[in-house]
Amino acid sequence: MKALVKEKAEPGLWLMDVPEPAVGPGDVLIKVLRTGICGTDLHIRSWDGWAQQAIRTPLVIGHEFVGEVVDTGRDVADIKAGDLVSGEGHLVCGKCRNCLAGRRHLCRATVGLGVGRDGAFAEYVALPASNVWVHRVPVDLDVAAIFDPFGNAVHTALSFPLVNEDVLITGAGPIGLMAAAVAKHAGARHVVVTDVSEERLELARKIGAHLALDVSRTSIADGQRELGLREGFDVGLEMSGNPAALREMIANMTHGGKIAMLGLPAEEFPVDWSRIVTSMITLKGIYGREMYETWYAMTVLLEGGLDLAPVITGRYGYRDFEAAFADAASGTGGKVILDWTA
Incomplete structure (x- = not known):
C-alpha cells in the first residue's frame, strides 16, 4: 500500500x-x-x-483520519465492515490507575498514533477496536477526518462553563478556530480571538467570533474596552503556546477567572504568578481528548448544527502531499485535508 513515511532521520517525507x-x-x-x-x-x-x-525512523506518520472498516479481528463484536469511523490517536495501557478508574486520557503510558507507532497517512491503518469511533449519524468526510483536533478544541473549550461568559482565545490556528465555534455554540456572551495573521483572524470572524484582534496592532485591553467589559474575561483558552499570549491572557482575566491551556510552549518561560495567586486564577492543562466523553460531545455538537466548514481551507490528493504540507506550514490558513481516494 502507499503511505507517507518518515524514512530517514532528516527533513522530509517520502511516499x-x-x-x-x-x-x-x-x-x-x-x-x-x-x-x-x-x-x-x-x-x-x-x-x-x-x-x-x-520519532524512530522509519515510521508511517499521521493520526487525523476517517475511513471505512474493511476487516475486524475475531474478538471485535460491535464494529463491522462498511462502518464509517474515525480513530482516537492516543493508545493507552488499560492497566494503570487512571485507566482502571476510567480516566484513560490521563494514562502515563500513552502511545501516539503516527508518533510512537505507524499511523494513518496510508491507504490502510489498523487500530484496537477500543480506539475506533463509529459515526452512527451522517457526517461530512472532511469534518470526520479532523475529529482528533476537533476533540482537542472541545476538550479545551468545555473545561469550564461557558454560558453567558466572556471568553478569550489566544491563537487562531485550526484548533483555536474550532474552539471559538464551540464557545459561541455553547452560549458564551462574547468570544474574542487573537492572532497576528489577518488571514486566520478573518477565518475567526467567519466562524462567528464576536471580535478578532491582531495583537501586533491592537491590545487585548483595547478589545475589552470595545466590548464594554469592566472586569476582564471569565474564561481563557490558550491555544498558541506563545509566552506573550499567556502573559497577556493572565493580565486580562477577571478575578476568579479560569484558563485552559492547550498550546504547547517550545521552552520554559516566566509568568506573573503573583497575579495568578492574588486574582485566584485557575490554570488547567489540556492534552488530547477525554475518552470518550469528548467524542460524544463532538457528535452532539455537530448534530446540533455546529458548522466547521470554514475551518477547512485546503484539500489535496495524497500524491500532492508536498503542496499540502507547504499550505499547512504557511500559518495563514485552517485545516488541510489529504484525500486518499484521489
Whole structure:
C-alpha cells in the first residue's frame, strides 16, 4: 500500500510502498479515505528538536483520519465492515490507575498514533477496536477526518462553563478556530480571538467570533474596552503556546477567572504568578481528548448544527502531499485535508 513515511532521520517525507498493517484479534482494519495534517506532522517533516527525540525512523506518520472498516479481528463484536469511523490517536495501557478508574486520557503510558507507532497517512491503518469511533449519524468526510483536533478544541473549550461568559482565545490556528465555534455554540456572551495573521483572524470572524484582534496592532485591553467589559474575561483558552499570549491572557482575566491551556510552549518561560495567586486564577492543562466523553460531545455538537466548514481551507490528493504540507506550514490558513481516494 502507499503511505507517507518518515524514512530517514532528516527533513522530509517520502511516499512509499509499505506492507499493509497486520490485524490482531482485537483490532480493526480501516481503509483510509481522508486525513488531516496536524502541527505534529509538520514537526516530524521538518525534523526539529522535538521530532528528533520523539520519532524512530522509519515510521508511517499521521493520526487525523476517517475511513471505512474493511476487516475486524475475531474478538471485535460491535464494529463491522462498511462502518464509517474515525480513530482516537492516543493508545493507552488499560492497566494503570487512571485507566482502571476510567480516566484513560490521563494514562502515563500513552502511545501516539503516527508518533510512537505507524499511523494513518496510508491507504490502510489498523487500530484496537477500543480506539475506533463509529459515526452512527451522517457526517461530512472532511469534518470526520479532523475529529482528533476537533476533540482537542472541545476538550479545551468545555473545561469550564461557558454560558453567558466572556471568553478569550489566544491563537487562531485550526484548533483555536474550532474552539471559538464551540464557545459561541455553547452560549458564551462574547468570544474574542487573537492572532497576528489577518488571514486566520478573518477565518475567526467567519466562524462567528464576536471580535478578532491582531495583537501586533491592537491590545487585548483595547478589545475589552470595545466590548464594554469592566472586569476582564471569565474564561481563557490558550491555544498558541506563545509566552506573550499567556502573559497577556493572565493580565486580562477577571478575578476568579479560569484558563485552559492547550498550546504547547517550545521552552520554559516566566509568568506573573503573583497575579495568578492574588486574582485566584485557575490554570488547567489540556492534552488530547477525554475518552470518550469528548467524542460524544463532538457528535452532539455537530448534530446540533455546529458548522466547521470554514475551518477547512485546503484539500489535496495524497500524491500532492508536498503542496499540502507547504499550505499547512504557511500559518495563514485552517485545516488541510489529504484525500486518499484521489
